Amino acid sequence: MDAAQPITAADGTPLKKKLAQAMFRSKLRATGLVVPLLAFVLASFVFPIIALMWQGVYNDTFERLMPNLTEELRVWDGVSEPTEDMYAMLVADLRQNRADKTIGKVASRVNQELAGTRSLFTSTARKAKKLEPPYKESVIKTKKKWGELKVWQAMKLTNQSLTPGFYATSLDAVQTVDQGFVMKEDKRQIYTKLFVRTLMISGSVMLLCLLLGYPVAYLLATLPLRYSNLLMIMVLLPFWTSLLVRTTAWIAILQSQGVVNDLLVWIGITGDDSRFSLIYNMTGTIIAMTHILLPFMILPLYSVMKTIPPSYMRAARSLGATPTRAFIKVYMPQTVPGIGAGGLLVFILAIGYYITPALVGGQDGQLISNMIAYHMQKSLNWSLAAALGGLLLGGVLVLYWAYDRIIGIDNMKLG
Amino acid sequence: MLDGTNPFVRFRNVQKSYDGETLVVKNLNLDIEAGEFVTMLGPSGSGKTTCLMMLAGFETATHGEIELGGRPINNIPPHKRGIGMVFQNYALFPHMTVSENLSFPLKVRGMSAGDIQDKVTRALDMVQMRVFGDRKPAQLSGGQQQRIALARALVFEPELVLMDEPLGALDKQLREHMQYEIKHIHENLGVTVVYVTHDQSEALTMSNRIAVFDDGVIQQLDDPVTLYEKPENSFVAQFIGENNTLTGTIESLTGNVAKVKLEAGDSVKALAVNTDGKGSRTSLSIRPERCVVSPKKVAGLGMLKGRIEELIYLGDHIRCRMNVAGNDEFIVKVPNTADQLGLEIGAESYVGWQTDDCRALDFKQV
Numbered sequence: 001m002d003a004a005q006p007i008t009a010a011d012g013t014p015l016k017k018k019l020a021q022a023m024f025r026s027k028l029r030a031t032g033l034v035v036p037l038l039a040f041v042l043a044s045f046v047f048p049i050i051a052l053m054w055q056g057v058y059n060d061t062f063e064r065l066m067p068n069l070t071e072e073l074r075v076w077d078g079v080s081e082p083t084e085d086m087y088a089m090l091v092a093d094l095r096q097n098r099a100d101k102t103i104g105k106v107a108s109r110v111n112q113e114l115a116g117t118r119s120l121f122t123s124t125a126r127k128a129k130k131l132e133p134p135y136k137e138s139v140i141k142t143k144k145k146w147g148e149l150k151v152w153q154a155m156k157l158t159n160q161s162l163t164p165g166f167y168a169t170s171l172d173a174v175q176t177v178d179q180g181f182v183m184k185e186d187k188r189q190i191y192t193k194l195f196v197r198t199l200m201i202s203g204s205v206m207l208l209c210l211l212l213g214y215p216v217a218y219l220l221a222t223l224p225l226r227y228s229n230l231l232m233i234m235v236l237l238p239f240w241t242s243l244l245v246r247t248t249a250w251i252a253i254l255q256s257q258g259v260v261n262d263l264l265v266w267i268g269i270t271g272d273d274s275r276f277s278l279i280y281n282m283t284g285t286i287i288a289m290t291h292i293l294l295p296f297m298i299l300p301l302y303s304v305m306k307t308i309p310p311s312y313m314r315a316a317r318s319l320g321a322t323p324t325r326a327f328i329k330v331y332m333p334q335t336v337p338g339i340g341a342g343g344l345l346v347f348i349l350a351i352g353y354y355i356t357p358a359l360v361g362g363q364d365g366q367l368i369s370n371m372i373a374y375h376m377q378k379s380l381n382w383s384l385a386a387a388l389g390g391l392l393l394g395g396v397l398v399l400y401w402a403y404d405r406i407i408g409i410d411n412m413k414l415g
Numbered sequence: 416m417l418d419g420t421n422p423f424v425r426f427r428n429v430q431k432s433y434d435g436e437t438l439v440v441k442n443l444n445l446d447i448e449a450g451e452f453v454t455m456l457g458p459s460g461s462g463k464t465t466c467l468m469m470l471a472g473f474e475t476a477t478h479g480e481i482e483l484g485g486r487p488i489n490n491i492p493p494h495k496r497g498i499g500m501v502f503q504n505y506a507l508f509p510h511m512t513v514s515e516n517l518s519f520p521l522k523v524r525g526m527s528a529g530d531i532q533d534k535v536t537r538a539l540d541m542v543q544m545r546v547f548g549d550r551k552p553a554q555l556s557g558g559q560q561q562r563i564a565l566a567r568a569l570v571f572e573p574e575l576v577l578m579d580e581p582l583g584a585l586d587k588q589l590r591e592h593m594q595y596e597i598k599h600i601h602e603n604l605g606v607t608v609v610y611v612t613h614d615q616s617e618a619l620t621m622s623n624r625i626a627v628f629d630d631g632v633i634q635q636l637d638d639p640v641t642l643y644e645k646p647e648n649s650f651v652a653q654f655i656g657e658n659n660t661l662t663g664t665i666e667s668l669t670g671n672v673a674k675v676k677l678e679a680g681d682s683v684k685a686l687a688v689n690t691d692g693k694g695s696r697t698s699l700s701i702r703p704e705r706c707v708v709s710p711k712k713v714a715g716l717g718m719l720k721g722r723i724e725e726l727i728y729l730g731d732h733i734r735c736r737m738n739v740a741g742n743d744e745f746i747v748k749v750p751n752t753a754d755q756l757g758l759e760i761g762a763e764s765y766v767g768w769q770t771d772d773c774r775a776l777d778f779k780q781v
Binding site: 309311312314315316317318319320321322323325326329330333334336 | 472473494495496497499500503506507508509519520523568571577
């Protein structure tokens with residue numbers, strides 16, 4: 001056959017085209033099967049994530065509600081004395097917002113940038129109708145703070161709708177008009193410390209899960225079937241119990257008048273007046289989360305260990321290795337895909353854990369997710385919540401990438 | 416290590432039970448001399464692998480003693496026995512290269528890097544796999560993996576090597592090739608080999624002696640020739656090679672020749688090997704290649720009438736299935752010679768054999 005000539009089917013049409021025609025129906029059917037789920041995932045997962053992530057860098061409250069002042073702030077250099085025009089536009093916008101009952105939103109937005117400015121807006125807005133030119137004087141008369149440069153700088157920053165400000169706040173930095181980003185002073189840093197703590201707690205939970213789960217997975221993989229089935233049910237039992245029930249059970253067990261402390265006092269390890277605080281702190285968070293996440297470590301480990309035939313260990317021993325050496329040199333390296341999968345799974349789940357630390361974490365057992373929830377529900381600073389969440393997501397993706405580089409995603413076995 | 420009077424490996428009254436109810440190995444006695452190639456042959460579940468595992472140290476004998484070089488080894492853990500082992504699925508460590516696999520037993524013995532390098536190279540040369548040292552086992556074919564497994568079991572120069580159906584996963588041609596290779600390595604190195612298989616041709620090809628296992632008992636322990644030519648009981652006769660069986664009752668015994676009345680009514684003479692004497696039932700064993708088919712009676716042979724049921728032309732011989740004395744699975748291998756008689760399906764003919772080739776063994780219902 002001539003190499004340059006494309007291969008044709010019996011009726012003369014090119015074979016590729018014929019194949020595409022023949023495959024079209026089955027491809028169509030395959031696509032049809034996936035479409036509902038794809039649409040659901042797009043609508044309920046991908047789109048909300050993108051929308052919320054967008055809020056982390058884009059907040060147009062000020063620009064939208066204070067259009068006149070926006071124009072003035074845009075041309076202002078940020079360091080010179082605010083002009084009479086700027087005050088005039090401020091008053092005009094305040095009047096409008098007062099009428100539209102949207103002044104609260106503006107006040108909250110600026111307050112996020114510079115704490116303590118909320119009442120400035122609300123009270124001046126109330127009086128805005130009666131204010132007369134020259135506006136600079138009359139506005140400063142209502143509240144002296146209007147004369148301060150930093151209030152105007154805060155407004156200029158707020159005026160920037162597309163802003164890195166929330167991400168800066170998430171990293172404990174402050175955006176300034178004239179000096180770029182400045183780190184907050186040490187004792188006012190909250191979020192970076194919380195991120196570090198989150199990573200540490202997640203790491204500890206992961207290590208504890210590995211230490212506790214590895215022997216169990218080994219037993220599961222090596223015991224005769226009827227024992228291993230029973231053991232497997234015990235491993236899976238927590239999955240069938242409500243997360244809330246398990247967490248509250250830990251409260252009953254670990255609290256200072258709880259089972260564990262009573263036992264320790266009874267044995268004599270500690271006195272009745274010096275009971276251990278095992279809950280409402282970091283210890284409580286770690287204990288409860290380790291328990292809850294343990295199955296996620298055991299199952300991938302088990303699925304890998306099950307595929308390792310016992311003859312490897314036997315071969316190693318017949319070649320002269322002690323049981324310990326055979327285990328470390330021959331068995332353990334083969335479980336690395338399971339360790340990787342379990343570790344990554346537990347770590348990623350732990351990093352975003354919310355309910356358990358909220359219930360048993362107390363002050364120093366809170367994770368970054370609790371702070372995100374706070375900003376979503378209490379402070380209503382969704383942009384900051386989105387920025388914190390974005391950092392968390394980014395962190396997880398970086399970890400995932402690092403895992404892929406070091407161990408390889410293909411090596412991962414989840415079950 | 417060896418003091419002349421003691422065999423190199425000795426099983427003494429060894430019993431093994433897994434559940435405390437049934438014995439997998441029943442009172443095993445087996446002596447293996449240094450340098451021997453002994454095969455444990457038997458159907459699955461006959462206890463042969465259990466015996467090997469007890470020798471390797473992965474199973475403990477419920478009763479009895481196993482000695483290696485005169486020392487009892489029942490309480491010595493596997494890694495201190497210094498026995499090389501080749502496993503059925505090769506058991507090459509997948510996370511190590513071929514060279515690392517081979518240096519593993521040397522490293523655990525604390526050898527210097529130079530010595531390890533030397534020995535690994537030599538072992539790889541022995542199996543002609545030198546260029547594959549840097550590959551991972553998964554990148555090798557089954558036969559290559561088998562060679563590496565063999566080299567790994569030999570690289571630390573053990574005096575005893577155990578092989579647990581090492582060729583089971585290979586295709587027929589490669590299996591036969593590897594049989595010769597293992598045989599030659601055994602001859603060159605002079606190590607003692609204990610080999611487990613359920614493939615009788617493999618056992619016959621390689622072994623000095625074969626222990627035929629069934630039901631946890633060694634049925635017969637002999638060299639391949641004796642085992643094939645002179646089976647001691649019906650199980651061995653049927654398990655090794657092809658075999659025709661006729662059942663009957665012993666009418667009389669003269670010396671070691673028994674007159675047996677077959678169930679179909681005819682009487683034949685047979686060599687009494689393993690019978691309970693006059694009046695007892697017996698199974699007669701006749702090899703297909705020791706029978707002749709003839710239209711007339713031949714003097715000096717035991718002859719029976721039969722009917723040719725099937726003829727299969729196999730080139731060097733013709734496989735003739737006959738109905739003889741009620742057994743319609745009676746096979747005769749007729750050599751393909753020039754004067755070969757014209758056999759015809761459905762023809763009545765005589766089939767005959769020498770008295771010595773018809774062995775009267777213990778009765779076994781077929």
